[in-house]
Amino acid sequence: MAEEVSFTIGSPRGSRTVTVSYRRAGSGDPLLLLHGIGHHRQAWDPVFDLLAAERDVIAVDLPGFGESPALPEGVSYDLRSVVPTLGALCEELGVERPHVAGNSLGGLLALELGREKLVRSVTALSPAGFWTQAERRYAFATLTAMRRGAKLLPLPVIERLSRSAAGRAALTSTIYARPGRRSPEAVVAETLALREATGFDETLAAGVQVRFTDDVPGIPVTVAWGSKDRLLLRRQGIRAKHTLPGARLVRLTDCGHVPMNDDPALVARVILDTSR
Structure with missing residues (x-):
C-alpha cells in the first residue's frame, strides 16, 4: 500500500511544501529506489520483494510523477532542486544516508546524491547524463x-x-x-x-544541458547497462566508466532500458551486491 509524506523545502520564493507518495517494506539497511522520467514507483515491483528480504526498501514516486503531486510553484525540476528535495525526503522519513538505486533519470539522481555524500552506495541502471548531444x-x-x-x-x-x-x-x-x-x-x-505525469515537460526541459562529468569517490558505485537498451544506448556505459573510474560496470544481458522487469533476479543481485 502506498503512503504519503509532506515536508518543507527552501526555494527562491521561500519555504514550500512538497508531498511524495511512496511504498516502504522490509528491514535492514535503508534502500531508496528512484524511477525514470514518465514512469512511477511500480517500475520496481518486479524486484521490490527480492530487495525487501534484505533491505528497508523505499520506492518513491518522484515529484510530478506517479501519485506524487507536482513540485510547488517556483520550484524547478532541475538537479539543484530535486536532489535536495530527495535529501529532505530521507530526513523526513528518518533515513540517514540510505543506499540508493535509480533507473534512467533516477540513475542520474542517484549519482548526484552520491556526489553530494547523501547516500552510502549507488546503483545506477542506464543512468541519464552520459550521452552525446545527438544521443x-x-x-x-x-x-x-x-x-x-x-x-x-x-x-x-x-x-x-x-x-x-x-x-x-x-x-x-x-x-x-x-x-x-x-x-x-x-x-x-x-x-x-x-x-x-505533471512533471514530464519541465523535467525534460531541465535535462537539455545535463551531462554528468564528476567522479563519485568514497562510496561503492555500480553502473549497470542493459545490452538491449534502445533508449540510452549501451556505449554510454563506457563513458560512464571513464567518468567514474572506481565504479563497477555491469552488463545486463538481454535487458532493455528498464531492466527490473526483464531480469528481476539479476537486477536485485546487482543492487544488493553494491549495497553490501
Missing part, C-alpha cells in the same frame, strides 16, 4: 513520441492492446527487452502514468 536528442525525441502516443490513445484502446503480447510490445518495447513479461495491468498503469 540526447534521440532519447528526448523518443520519450516525447511515447508521451504523445500515450496521450492520444483512448483508455479502451490501451486496455485492449495490453491484453496481447504484441500489444504490450507496441506500448512498451522501447523500454523493455521482454515486454510480453509485463502484466496487462502494469502496462495500462504505466501508460497512464506517462500520460498524466
